[in-house]
Amino acid sequence: MSVIFEMESPLRTPYQLHQLEFGNGEGPTIALVAGMHGNELNGIHSLNMLISVLRMQKIRGRVLLYPLVNTFGADECNKRFPFDQNDINGAFPGNPNGHPAQRIAAALYEATAQADICIDIHSGAAHVRELPQVRAPISGLALEYARAMKLPVVWKRKGEYFSQRGLVACWRQREQIALHVIGGRGVTLDNSLCSMMASGFSNLLAYLNVTTAMSSVQETIEVTKQEIEVHRAVCGAFFVPEVRVGEQVQRGRLLGYLQSPIGGERIDEVRAMNKGIIMTLRANPLVHAQELLVRIACIS
Numbered sequence: 001m002s003v004i005f006e007m008e009s010p011l012r013t014p015y016q017l018h019q020l021e022f023g024n025g026e027g028p029t030i031a032l033v034a035g036m037h038g039n040e041l042n043g044i045h046s047l048n049m050l051i052s053v054l055r056m057q058k059i060r061g062r063v064l065l066y067p068l069v070n071t072f073g074a075d076e077c078n079k080r081f082p083f084d085q086n087d088i089n090g091a092f093p094g095n096p097n098g099h100p101a102q103r104i105a106a107a108l109y110e111a112t113a114q115a116d117i118c119i120d121i122h123s124g125a126a127h128v129r130e131l132p133q134v135r136a137p138i139s140g141l142a143l144e145y146a147r148a149m150k151l152p153v154v155w156k157r158k159g160e161y162f163s164q165r166g167l168v169a170c171w172r173q174r175e176q177i178a179l180h181v182i183g184g185r186g187v188t189l190d191n192s193l194c195s196m197m198a199s200g201f202s203n204l205l206a207y208l209n210v211t212t213a214m215s216s217v218q219e220t221i222e223v224t225k226q227e228i229e230v231h232r233a234v235c236g237a238f239f240v241p242e243v244r245v246g247e248q249v250q251r252g253r254l255l256g257y258l259q260s261p262i263g264g265e266r267i268d269e270v271r272a273m274n275k276g277i278i279m280t281l282r283a284n285p286l287v288h289a290q291e292l293l294v295r296i297a298c299i300s
């Protein structure tokens with residue numbers, strides 16, 4: 001492990017950006033970034049799982065890993081960079097003379113400049129749990145690589161979903177292949193979902209012939225926005241789920257219900273309109289009207 005960027009802080013030890021590097025350079029370079037959001041811990045653990053695989057293998061090419069970018073945020077369970085509350089993933093391409101998040105962004109952006117393929121890993125927000133999924137463009141080589149991960153869901157999305165100041169968008173502007181992987185829930189550790197993500201990265205590295213294949217094959221569903229069934233709360237309430245992330249459901253299945261937070265009267269039932277896999281599930285039961293409860297990746 002090496003420290004590739006350091007920044008003074010007023011009271012703590014200096015901020016440090018850590019990089020791990022594996023390989024001999026005789027092949028493609030892949031950069032994997034996690035923990036830009038300090039309260040999203042599944043990406044960190046999934047990269048550490050991948051590292052244990054990389055340590056056992058002969059690597060053809062280079063794998064660059066940044067398991068925890070926002071160390072100060074992680075220390076406080078804070079998505080953003082503490083003190084000024086700036087979002088590192090909203091500070092790209094960064095500025096070496098800017099505010100702390102811009103300086104970290106600039107160092108990370110420069111460090112990954114030589115990579116052919118870049119992967120940015122996140123968890124869901126603290127109130128939702130996400131089935132491991134790769135969000136990819138609707139066509140091209142990036143979609144091919146997304147499929148090669150064999151994660152449970154490939155969500156094909158148009159580029160305008162991304163903030164222009166986000167890392168994935170900036171990598172794409174630099175004509176690097178960039179993918180966005182999301183799994184689990186913020187704040188918590190979803191160990192089994194982490195191992196699915198680690199297998200996904202390992203599958204991609206094997207597809208690129210950087211490593212030797214060793215992961216099991218997972219079933220993948222490929223969806224566009226139109227093929228995702230979304231349920232939102234009809235009113236403020238207490239949401240009780242009746243399913244779990246990754247579960248296959250049939251049309252008509254009770255997904256959960258809304259009840260009165262105090263007294264428990266049932267207000268509404270949420271039922272599947274299509275057959276599919278639960279890809280997102282509300283974790284914090286207290287909901288306001290129109291908040292996300294469930295997303296289903298539909299199986300046609």
Ligand SMILES: [Zn+2]
Pocket residue numbers: 037040121122123
């Ligand atoms: Zn995030």
